[in-house]
Amino acid sequence: MSFSGRIAIAGIHEYESRWAPDKTAFQITAECAREALSDAGLSLSDVDGLFGATMSMGAMGMVQLAEYLNIKPRYLDGSNIGGSSFVSHVAHAAAAIHSGLCEVALILYGSTAASDAMAIGTGDTSMRDPGAAFVAPYGMPLISSYAMVAQRHRHQYGTTSEQLADIAVSTRRHASLNPHAKMQRPITREDVLESRMIADPLHLLDCCIISDGGGAVIVTSLERARDLRQPPIVVRGTGEAVCHRELGAPDLTTIAAKQSGEHAFAMAGLTPADVDLATIYDSFTITVLVTLECLGFCAPGEGGAFVEEGGIGLGGRLPVNQDGGGLSSNHSGMRGIFLVIEAVRQLRGGLGARQVEGAEIALAHGTGGYLGLMHSGATLILSKD
Amino acid sequence: MSSKRDEPKPAAGPKAIEYGPPAVDWETRAYWEGAGRGELVLQRCRDCGVVQHRPRGLCVTCLSDGIEHFVASGRGRVHTWSVVRQNQMPAFREAVPYVVAYVELEEGPQILANVVDCDPDSVSIGMPVVVEFVKTGRDLGVPRFVPA
Numbered sequence: 237m238s239f240s241g242r243i244a245i246a247g248i249h250e251y252e253s254r255w256a257p258d259k260t261a262f263q264i265t266a267e268c269a270r271e272a273l274s275d276a277g278l279s280l281s282d283v284d285g286l287f288g289a290t291m292s293m294g295a296m297g298m299v300q301l302a303e304y305l306n307i308k309p310r311y312l313d314g315s316n317i318g319g320s321s322f323v324s325h326v327a328h329a330a331a332a333i334h335s336g337l338c339e340v341a342l343i344l345y346g347s348t349a350a351s352d353a354m355a356i357g358t359g360d361t362s363m364r365d366p367g368a369a370f371v372a373p374y375g376m377p378l379i380s381s382y383a384m385v386a387q388r389h390r391h392q393y394g395t396t397s398e399q400l401a402d403i404a405v406s407t408r409r410h411a412s413l414n415p416h417a418k419m420q421r422p423i424t425r426e427d428v429l430e431s432r433m434i435a436d437p438l439h440l441l442d443c444c445i446i447s448d449g450g451g452a453v454i455v456t457s458l459e460r461a462r463d464l465r466q467p468p469i470v471v472r473g474t475g476e477a478v479c480h481r482e483l484g485a486p487d488l489t490t491i492a493a494k495q496s497g498e499h500a501f502a503m504a505g506l507t508p509a510d511v512d513l514a515t516i517y518d519s520f521t522i523t524v525l526v527t528l529e530c531l532g533f534c535a536p537g538e539g540g541a542f543v544e545e546g547g548i549g550l551g552g553r554l555p556v557n558q559d560g561g562g563l564s565s566n567h568s569g570m571r572g573i574f575l576v577i578e579a580v581r582q583l584r585g586g587l588g589a590r591q592v593e594g595a596e597i598a599l600a601h602g603t604g605g606y607l608g609l610m611h612s613g614a615t616l617i618l619s620k621d
Numbered sequence: 622m623s624s625k626r627d628e629p630k631p632a633a634g635p636k637a638i639e640y641g642p643p644a645v646d647w648e649t650r651a652y653w654e655g656a657g658r659g660e661l662v663l664q665r666c667r668d669c670g671v672v673q674h675r676p677r678g679l680c681v682t683c684l685s686d687g688i689e690h691f692v693a694s695g696r697g698r699v700h701t702w703s704v705v706r707q708n709q710m711p712a713f714r715e716a717v718p719y720v721v722a723y724v725e726l727e728e729g730p731q732i733l734a735n736v737v738d739c740d741p742d743s744v745s746i747g748m749p750v751v752v753e754f755v756k757t758g759r760d761l762g763v764p765r766f767v768p769a
Contacts, residue, residue, distance in 0.1 A: 355709040369644040369653075370675045373763045374735050375705060375713035376721045383703035384723065391701070391746045436704040483673045483681070483730065488701060608701070608723075609733075 239334035240503050244461035244468035245326070245618065247276025247454035248577045254418040254447035254566060257351035261290060262304050264450035265346030269305065272452035277465030278340060285311040285338030285455075287329055289321040290347060291354075291569045301344065311338035317476070318604020319517060322453070322572035323614035327474035329455040339456060343576075346450030347568040356569055357443055357519075358434065371609065379443065379520065381606035383435040386522040388488045388608075390437065393537035395525065397437055399544050401428035403521040404441050404563050406549045411560025413590040418447050419564040442521040444561070449568035453576050458621070469580045472597070473504030473617035480610035492613025493530035493601055500599075500615035501532075508532040511617070512595040513582055514554055515575040517603040518561040524548070527601055528556075531615070550592065558582060558590040572602040576616060583620050596620050636715045638735060640755045640763040648678045651690045656762035661693045661752050663728060674730035695752035696769065697726040704741040720744050724766050738767040 249271035251264055259267075265288070273279060286309040288301055298314035313328050315321065322343055329341035349356065357379040389395045405425055411417035423441060431440035461468035475496035479486075501507060508531060516527045525539040533554050534542040542548070548556035557563075559578040562571045579598040581587060597619045605611035643653050652675075655662030664673050666680035667687035679686050702722035708714060720736040722744065736744055737753075749769035754762040 358707045359709045369649060371733055373640050373643055374721055374733060374765075375638060375708055375710065375716065375719065376733065377705060377708050377710070380703045380705050380721050384701040384721070387703060387746065388701045432706070433704070434707050436706070438703075481731065483671070 238503055239330045240472050241470060242458055243330040243333055243455060243471040244458040244621070245453060245471070245576070245580050246456050246461040246464045246466060246468060247272040247278065247452070248580050249275055249452045250416070250566070250574055250577045251346070251450040252416050254416070254449060255350060256348060256448040259348065259448070261346040261348050261450070264348070264448070265301070265344045266305060268346060268450045268452035269342060269344055272342070272454050275466060276454045278454065280305065280307060282340045283307055283342045284309050285329060285332055285341035286344070287313045287325040287341055288344040289314060289316040289570065290345065291349070309338065311341070317612035317614070319519070319570040320572045320602025320604035320612050320614040321570060323575060323600055323602035323616050324476050326453065326455055326471065326576055326616050327476065327614070330471050330474065333455065333457055339460065341455040343453040343455065343573065345570060345573045347570070348448045349569040350446050350448045354446065354569065356446055377435070378606055379438060380435045381608040382520045382522055383438045384608040385488045385526060386437050389522065389526065392489060393540065395540040397429055398425055399540035400437070400442055400521040400525065401425045402543045403518070403524050403548065404428045406543065406546070407518060407557050407561045407563040409549065410558050410590055411564035413588070414560045414565055417560035417565035418445050419560070438520055438522065444519050444563050444567040444571070447566050447568045449566050451573035451577050453573060462621070467584060468621045469583045470619050470621055471616070472506065472619050473500035473502070473615070475499030475503070475615045477613045478610070479613065488608050489526055489529070489536065491526050491530050491603065491607065492611055493527045493603065493615065496613040496615040497531040497601065500617050504617045506597065506617060510597055511554065511599045512597050513558065513592040514556050514599045514601065515579045516556050516601050517571055517575060518557060518563045519571070519603065521563070523603055523607065524556065527603065528554070531599070531601060550590065555592045558587070558592060570604070572604070572614070575600040575602055579616070579618055583618060635717060635719065638716045638719060639712060640757050641712070642757045642761055643763060645761065649676050652676050653761045655692070656754050656764050657756060657760045659754050659762070661695045661764055662690050663693045663730065664688050665691055672729050674732060694727045697724040697750055697766070699736065699744060699746055699748045699750060700725040700731055701746060702736065702744050722766070724750055732764070735765045736767070737765055
């Protein structure tokens with residue numbers, strides 16, 4: 237029997253600052269844990285499942301995190317599939333809770349990517365996979381793997397740079413409504429198109445920002461969550477997927493979201509038409525476009541028209557990234573946890589100008605890795621109790 | 622091959638990419654040694670006939686050990702591409718702008734490489750290209766492509 241409808245998110249916290257040169261990543265992580273526990277009305281001693289991932293976490297990373305927090309959980313999961321990891325951690329936590337392996341799962345992230353001046357999109361590409369030798373000689377920064385997907389999308393469907401720019405403009409408009417967002421000044425299409433080209437066809441303003449940050453999410457049974465401080469947000473469906481070159485020539489515009497989304501919708505017994513809002517990993521504008529198509533919010537090739545018509549803005553067919561996303565609010569290296577947090581905040585309600593009114597069902601989708609090379613996808617569908 | 626000078630020349634346009642020796646293991650040695658001889662070496666499975674790239678110690682379609690190597694035509698077309706205009710990695714910082722592309726080979730597989738000897742803005746999807754090789758050290762080489 238699936239865990240759909242039996243597990244809930246009971247606590248959340250997003251680190252408020254985007255610049256924390258006086259903090260360590262562990263410290264940010266622990267402060268987020270404290271605030272999420274307080275949000276839920278739980279204490280550290282209630283936590284018996286620990287989940288997390290960071291860009292620097294090594295083989296003993298989860299053990300070190302438990303040591304830092306001075307806790308002795310009975311379930312550990314440090315699976316790292318890139319920036320989407322935390323979306324998948326919610327599914328892993330739900331499965332663990334549903335099978336009695338833990339009761340209160342704490343999912344954590346913390347990073348000082350900005351104050352470390354980490355070049356995420358245009359820096360080192362020395363991936364530790366056995367195929368890296370076939371990539372490393374050619375100078376392929378992360379952004380170029382996304383740019384090559386954008387080129388295919390333009391070629392196959394006639395998608396324009398203006399349409400990609402509309403994603404950045406819409407996301408910035410949302411960020412202007414979020415007092416914690418790193419970039420709040422509204423931008424125009426022209427601002428995006430006139431910003432310098434980083435990897436054709438992606439301009440500077442097609443790229444996510446780099447921030448410090450962290451987050452925490454608490455997952456428990458729906459039954460237990462109903463006794464806690466916040467209204468439970470119920471896990472309805474989850475899915476994971478990997479997408480790679482498959483020895484040959486797969487369609488680069490069909491990403492992992494297709495597989496993970498189909499699984500999540502099937503588990504939830506829902507369709508894209510049921511979803512009131514989405515939080516979508518926006519490492520680059522193209523990531524949002526192909527994710528919308530692969531999750532079934534529009535047909536392949538129609539993503540450009542969807543965003544051009546205001547489909548992802550507040551009041552649109554599917555409001556996306558009301559917090560300002562990674563493009564404008566918070567991208568501290570691995571954004572997945574913030575996708576979950578904003579989806580939960582929207583379903584709890586009361587967000588003022590950026591609130592999607594009457595939101596009942598939200599979808600979070602994370603993409604991790606190198607889009608046109610190899611990447612992961614994780615989809616999570618949540619609802620009010 | 623690339624540069625004759627150690628001094629960067631900021632005003633004189635991009636430096637050529639300097640290819641270091643590729644990371645070689647026993648599964649991939651035939652590929653990189655082939656490139657050192659000026660040959661693009663691919664794998665074919667004797668049992669199921671699949672052409673696979675990147676090279677592996679077994680066929681990941683039928684899991685047979687019966688892998689053989691053959692010399693590919695070196696001809697293909699650009700499947701997709703980008704011009705890298707910013708890269709903080711020291712080996713590439715002064716080489717921008719340069720083209721990275723997936724090239725779809727006549728034999729089927731796509732391989733990632735640079736496309737050189739042309740204006741980066743002249744590259745397009747479907748453009749015919751042909752392989753060339755840069756020697757790296759005594760026995761090894763790195764394939765890349767030029768307009769056909």
